[in-house]
Amino acid sequence: MALLRFSLLLLGVSSVIASPARIARQESMTTTVAAATPAPTAWDEGAVKDFTIHSSCNNTEARQIKRGLDEAMELVSHARDHILRWGNSSEIYQKYFGNASTGEPIGWFEKIVNGDKAGVLFRCDNPDGNCALEADCPRMGHWRGDNATLETVICPLSYETRKSLDAMCGFGYDVANGATNFYWASDLLHRLLHVPKVGEGVVEHYAGEYDECIELAQTHPEEAVRNSDTLQYFALEVYAYDIALPGTGCAGTWTATSSEVPSATLMPSATETETPSITSAAPQMASCTALEGKTDSPVRIEGSG
Numbered sequence: 001m002a003l004l005r006f007s008l009l010l011l012g013v014s015s016v017i018a019s020p021a022r023i024a025r026q027e028s029m030t031t032t033v034a035a036a037t038p039a040p041t042a043w044d045e046g047a048v049k050d051f052t053i054h055s056s057c058n059n060t061e062a063r064q065i066k067r068g069l070d071e072a073m074e075l076v077s078h079a080r081d082h083i084l085r086w087g088n089s090s091e092i093y094q095k096y097f098g099n100a101s102t103g104e105p106i107g108w109f110e111k112i113v114n115g116d117k118a119g120v121l122f123r124c125d126n127p128d129g130n131c132a133l134e135a136d137c138p139r140m141g142h143w144r145g146d147n148a149t150l151e152t153v154i155c156p157l158s159y160e161t162r163k164s165l166d167a168m169c170g171f172g173y174d175v176a177n178g179a180t181n182f183y184w185a186s187d188l189l190h191r192l193l194h195v196p197k198v199g200e201g202v203v204e205h206y207a208g209e210y211d212e213c214i215e216l217a218q219t220h221p222e223e224a225v226r227n228s229d230t231l232q233y234f235a236l237e238v239y240a241y242d243i244a245l246p247g248t249g250c251a252g253t254w255t256a257t258s259s260e261v262p263s264a265t266l267m268p269s270a271t272e273t274e275t276p277s278i279t280s281a282a283p284q285m286a287s288c289t290a291l292e293g294k295t296d297s298p299v300r301i302e303g304s305g
């Protein structure tokens, strides 16, 4: 009886002294109780974290594609991390994206690194017959377009020409004058952006050449952040500047002539290659480049660089 009376008294006191602190404590206790038993769900069951390399690739090819994709992830995650760290205060950011907000390029890069990769396939056979379509303008690979939107074909010439990311700033490469597909990593970044599951048909070719991309940043920043070549140039430049040659990089200074004859400096030089087809094709590379970026066809002519 005495105990009961004591509790009633306490209850009375608590309702009289309703201090803000007391109310806050009651609210937080209530929240805790409500959230106590969330049903566990395997929400990402079936998630695919790796790209698929088709059985048409032999071991040698598959290993090189795998390495190239790993390097692409390294290149792209650094591009994302650079923006996350420096935002639009980065001079390199402003150079390529102007005053555009950072969310979109971060999003594309992050999507490539951590987006679901189910069905995204790289193959080495030549199902559409495009690898050898034009002998004088051999292709490095192509997105299969409507024939298989998730699929990319890597043609034999890629293995002879694409460079490892470790070679960043080597072979006379610089960002301004080099081809965006000089490295496996940036070449595969480009190919991935074509896959609608990745680029959503929004990442497109709004500008191609380096000088056009720089101009686009100032005139149409909203397109720069979804321009395939801009995303590649930016990723290459920040990787070179932050990682490969810290504080130096190899941004280069664009010269008009370099874009007209990219093959002269950026293909492995004819004298150093063993393959006759590359040698004979080299003079034609500039015209292949001319087609590159200027066609809306999903079949991209990719002879250069």
Ligand SMILES: *[C@@H]1O[C@H](CO)[C@@H](O)[C@H](O)[C@H]1NC(C)=O
Pocket (backbone or CB within 6 Å): 058, 059, 060, 061, 156, 159
């Ligand atoms: C695998 O592919 C590479 C590059 O296309 C080629 O050089 C090599 O001969 C192939 N290996 C075999 C065992 O067929």
Ligand SMILES: *[C@@H]1O[C@H](CO)[C@@H](O)[C@H](O)[C@H]1NC(C)=O
Pocket (backbone or CB within 6 Å): 088, 089, 094, 098, 099, 100
């Ligand atoms: C950077 O972003 C801030 C915040 O949105 C904005 O106020 C500023 O104008 C931007 N600077 C540039 C150079 O775009």
Ligand SMILES: *[C@@H]1O[C@H](CO)[C@@H](O)[C@H](O)[C@H]1NC(C)=O
Pocket (backbone or CB within 6 Å): 099, 100, 101
């Ligand atoms: C960028 O600058 C242009 C004018 O130079 C302005 O119209 C536009 O709103 C700006 N965009 C952002 C995201 O600040």
Ligand SMILES: *[C@@H]1O[C@H](CO)[C@@H](O)[C@H](O)[C@H]1NC(C)=O
Pocket (backbone or CB within 6 Å): 127, 128, 130, 143, 144, 145, 146, 147, 298, 299
């Ligand atoms: C799709 O397949 C057809 C027939 O094989 C071929 O002619 C066409 O070039 C292919 N398209 C692409 C984008 O490769």
